[in-house]
Amino acid sequence: MKKLFFSVLLCLCIPMAWAADATAPKHKLDIGRGGECVKDPQWMRKNHMHLLKHERDDAVRKGLRTEKHSLKNCIECHASTKDDSVIAREDSFCVSCHSYEAVKIDCFECHSGTRKSAWLQRNAK
């Protein structure tokens, strides 16, 4: 009885594995305006979180705000040209990779994912 139950369970897993396979390679990414102001993309892919983490402590606790390593400026260039956001869609700059890698992004619980210039325009009244 138990054996049967487990084999049924296992069978159920097979289509799931197929499904995962099918979706994986289609990995679309909207890099917004893009550009290379900090380091090359390969380096950034691997290390951006360390920069963000180090700089956030400096910015909040010591008031050391840098142009180059500011999250706001990352968003300024990398927000989509369509909706001014790095998180609004499936293929938005931050979301796309993070969902592919299954890593939760904590930044945008508090930080705005919208380009500041666009936000200012919208809230100018």
Place this chain on the structure above:
Amino acid sequence: MSDIDLTRRNFLKTSAGAAAVAIAPGMMLFQVAHGESEGASSKVRWGMLIDTTQCKEGCNDCVTACNKENGLSGETKTTDSQWIRKIEIKDVSSGRELSLPMMCQHCEHPPCVDVCPTNASMKRADGIVLVDKHRCIGCRYCMMACPYKARSFVHEPLSDQNPDVPRGKGTVESCTLCVHRIDQGLKPACSEACANKAILFGDLNDANSEIAQKLRTVASTQVRAELGLNTGVRYQGL
């Protein structure tokens, strides 16, 4: 002989190169961190002097300006954040009435910083008391400890925050003295919005600043001075 010399020279060259490679990124980070911005300095102590005689009852301009600047909803349900609020007070014995704004007093010895288990509540070198929301776990002990009820807890998920003012569900927040404006050389929004110029902002440590000069000439009080917290926000005419 020459063989050995050559290898030695090569060895020195490569090791110097290797050392340079090893140090360079660190140096670069150092330059980036210290070259572009000096950060908060302990030579400065930001503060405010609030002239209650100039503060009009019923006027809410400072509150509205704060809400707009920091992206607060402006609603006043018990679960909504209020960084600055107008308090109407009436002396029980004399009947004298006053209206004044109340917000984080940016204490020199802030109880919220003492009680915070994770150092999320912290005082910047220039005297601004902040919540580092990267560390706040939302225990609300600072809200219990604050003698001014200056802090609010974010009860709901937020979206579309001001890019300069990150705020989010499950963390505690309060008046930042508009730290994002101060770091750009601007005044806090409430101070700028007050038509009667009742909120004077400046550096308490700079003897030549307007605020320091005024504090020398007029009588001012700290709210709950008996607690000995040495607040950065002072009141005149209280």
Place this chain on the structure above:
Amino acid sequence: MSSHPPMYFKNHLYWVLLAAGGAVALAGLYAVHMMEHYGHIISGMNNQIVWGIPHVFAIFLIVAASGVLNVASIGSVFGKAVYKARAPLASLLSIAMLAGGLTVLMLDLGRPDRIIVAATNFNFTSVFAWNVVLYSGMFSLVIVYLWTMMERRMNPFNKAAGLAVFVWRFVLTTGTGLIFAFLVARQAYGSALLPPMFIVLSFAWGLAVFHVAQTVIYNWNEKTLDPAILNRKKNLLGVFVLGSLYMVATYHFANMYFAHQQAFELFILRDGGMYTNLFWWGYVLLGNVLPLALIFMPGMGRTRCVMAASLLVVLGAFALLYVFIIGGQAFPLNIFPGYEVSSSFGDGQIATYTPSLYEFLLGFGGLAIAFIITTVSVRVLNFMPQDKPYISD
């Protein structure tokens, strides 16, 4: 059916109890999930009442967890055989309640997902941070203490471990009291009397919980507790209840004497509506007078009376904590002494608080965790007190 239920019935009952406990714990987890998703807006807590029902449950569990060890200490440190036989059960209850209480406390955080931050960033001036060390230290110490009792080869270290636990639990309850004692700005708290008050309260609450657990275990195993032992323990409970009542009375009496505290005391003791009722009817009458009568009145003091008294003490504990924690926050903070104040942020007004179902689910979830740990451990290990023929020592 004979007077003793058959074995298979008890087996069934065990699984049913365990399932019930599991269901309540799951309901608690569901509440946590909802609070995580929607935020604390779905709780009754707000910017005036920042700590609510979950904190009442958590602090009860933590204080009782420390107090229940009293039974063990009297055995190990002061060498009373009757208590020594009960030390393993007391330690187990302590671990179970500590686990339940800490779970509630942790899951009520605004960002429980960041609990690792609390472990890696340490503010040494924060009594909360000290408590992180005190609670986890207590947990490990009690486990070691249990080990020295249950493993024969470790027995020689029992006395030392017992002493360590004894000292640690005093410091721990002091730490719990200090959470409130350090709140200098609030009328209800900021008193050096609170740590000793919490210690004496912990004695009463811990012993009450112990009595309940012991009575149930004896009944389950169809044993009767030696009346002489019962008598000693019920008298001890009575003394502890009296002691805690004395501490609470002193705290309020001292406050009454200070002119600037009178408004607050009148609120709690006379005008507070719900809080006043809970204090007098819930804590004083149900939590103290009635249990004392059940223990000391002539003709009372049998197993059933002691069980009822213990349950009432626990009930009174919840009433007191509700008044202390929530009533203490409901009374407006006095920012401008001598002035009448009003604002949009509840200045000068009694704060309102209506606890939501989710808060209760979380609180009962904590109780359920303590219940499950106790039930499973009692079944798989030998925690039944083994009394030698009673000799008065």
